[in-house]
Amino acid sequence: MMNEAHPKGEMSRISIKVTPPGPNARKIVDEDTKYLVTTTKSLPIVAERAKGAFVEDVDGNVYLDFSTGISVTNVGHIHPYVRDRVAEQLDKLWHFAGTDYYYKEQVDAARAIAESTPGSFHKKVFFSNSGTESNEAAIKLAKVHTRKQEFIAFIGGFHGRTQGSLAFTASKAIQRKGLFPTMPGVEHAPFPNPYRNPFGIDGYEEPEELENRVMDFIEDYMLHTYVHPDNLAGFIVEPIQGEGGYIVPPKGFHKKLMKLADENNAVVIMDEVQTGFGRTGKFYGSEHFGVEPEIMSLAKSIASGIPMGAVVVKDSLDFPEQALHSNTFGGNALASVACVATIEVIRKEKLLDNATKVGNYLKTGLKDLSDKYDAIGDVRGLGLMLAIDFVKNRKTKEPNAKLRDAFEMNAFKNGLLSLPTGLSAMRFIPPLNLTEEQADMGLEVIEKALKASL
Ligand SMILES: Cc1ncc(COP(=O)(O)O)c(C=O)c1O
Structure with missing residues (x-):
């Protein structure tokens, strides 16, 4: 039902009328608990509708x-251009088994994605339905191409929860609890986390030293003691770790990793599921590091909320024969149309520039808050992929997850939706068309919530 306070569906400000969760929300949360399997829910927000940067709940509260x-x-909730393209498609074709038959929408989406990725070499696309499924396909491509079976992933990495991808995921132990055996043949290396790393290096002060320590660990230790290069099919890595806490590695890391992979006839699977489609102010996170991945996994934002994933692969790494891989829903016509429209919106509305500009603005605001409050140990991220890290003590950097969780709840009660990540960080990932005025609205709630949580 349309809320009277926002009769035209325009939501432009935070409005909390009933302390959330209100009575309607509580009812649905109870039913949800009864009928849905336990997953990762952390906040009792029950959405009724959403537009742009705002969401309205079932009790009439509006959140940023x-x-x-x-x-x-x-590109914001229900972007009108994407909506109209999907609405047109609704009367033409929904599903037609894109892996078995042909239709133009799927080709258009593959071409648009291929053209959006870094590297001038020809690329091909496999469409999946989620990030984990994209990574499963990427793992198969790497195995088939290299004819090798072992992989190195990174501590803090997140690549999905199916039994193949889960073997690579290492951001929280609970994700793996009781689930072995996952796919065998996956080892983990430390990620060059500038803020907290096992080498005790301040990676902001000495980025190259950190990079080299990680590369030495892989090359001199792992490849000599337990992963023989003749077995190494590849690495899987996020340009910036997402679920691991929004960790931006030093600038030269990805180039060094790609070089090492090349030297050992292995590939690098670049997992851009969270960093892709403008999140960091560039179309892909890897562009910040000057690398051109030969295998890239995508999902999340690529069809603006219609489920879709993709693997983009250098054409020489394509499967050599039919039937080595396939699925049912990949390249669904509605999702394909939404994907092309999303790319067009990002380009036409210059959302990469906006994400950089407003991202810097928001980051400066967060840094100002960290100057005022010792509980914020680190402010990090690129574009509109930002996070603050809560600590008990700035010197020891001891994580303060309790404070982070209290902050999340207080921000919610004051009308801001944010998401925890890593040990003790809170991420802020607004739409790429966020305005500075909306960033200010968010910063105001962030400070209020922080004060209420201390
Ligand atoms: C980097 C990365 N890879 C893979 C995934 C898994 O995606 P999905 O949940 O769509 O399977 C995620 C999800 O958070 C992710 O952040």
Whole structure:
């Protein structure tokens, strides 16, 4: 039902009328608990509708959305251009088994994605339905191409929860609890986390030293003691770790990793599921590091909320024969149309520039808050992929997850949706068309919530 306070569906400010969760929300949360399997829910927000940067709940409260459905609605909720393209498609074709038959919408989406990725070499696309499924396909491509079976992933990395991808995921132990055996043949290396790393290096002060320590660990230790290069099919890595806490590695890391992979006839699977489609102020996170991945996994934002994933692969790495891989829903016509429209919106509305500009503005605001409050140990991220890290003590950097969780609840009660990440960080991932005025609205709630949580 349309809320009277917003009769035209325009939501432009935070409005909390009933302390959330209100009575309607509580009822649905109870039913949800009864009928849905336990997953990762952390906040009792029950959405009724959403537009742009705002979400209205079932009790008429309006929130500013700094969570974008975990970096999915990058162009804002129900962007009118994407909506209209999908609406047109609704009367033409929905599903037609894109892996078995042909239709133009799927080709258009593959071409648009291929053209959006870094590297002038020809690329091909496999469409999946989620990030984990994209990574499963990427793992198969790497195995088939290299004819090798072992992989190196990174501590803090997140690549999905199916039994193949889960073997690579290492951001929280609970994700793996009781689930072995996952796919065998996956080892983990430390990620060059500038803020907290096992080498005790301040990676902001000495980025190259950190980079080299990680590369030495892989090359001199792992490849000599337990992963023989003749077995190494590849690495899987996020340009910036997402679920691991929004960790931006030093600038030269990805180039060094790609070089090492090349030297050992292995590939690098670049997992851009969270960083892709403008989140960091460039179309892809890897562009910040000057690398051109030969295999890239995508999902989340690529169809603005219609489920879709993709693997983009250098054409020489394509499967050599039919039937080595396929699925049912990949390249669904509605999702394909939404994907092309999303790319067009990002380009036409210059959302990469906006994400950089407003991202810097928001980051400066967060840094100002960290100057005022010792509980914020680190402010990090690129574009509109930002996070603050809560600590008990700035010197020891001891994580303060309790404070982070209290902050999340207080921000919610004051009308801001944000998402926890890593040990003790809170991420802020608004739509890429966020205005500075909306950034200010968010900063105001962030400070209020912080004060209420201390
Ligand atoms: C980097 C990365 N890879 C893979 C995934 C898994 O995606 P999905 O939940 O769509 O399977 C995620 C999800 O958060 C992610 O952030």
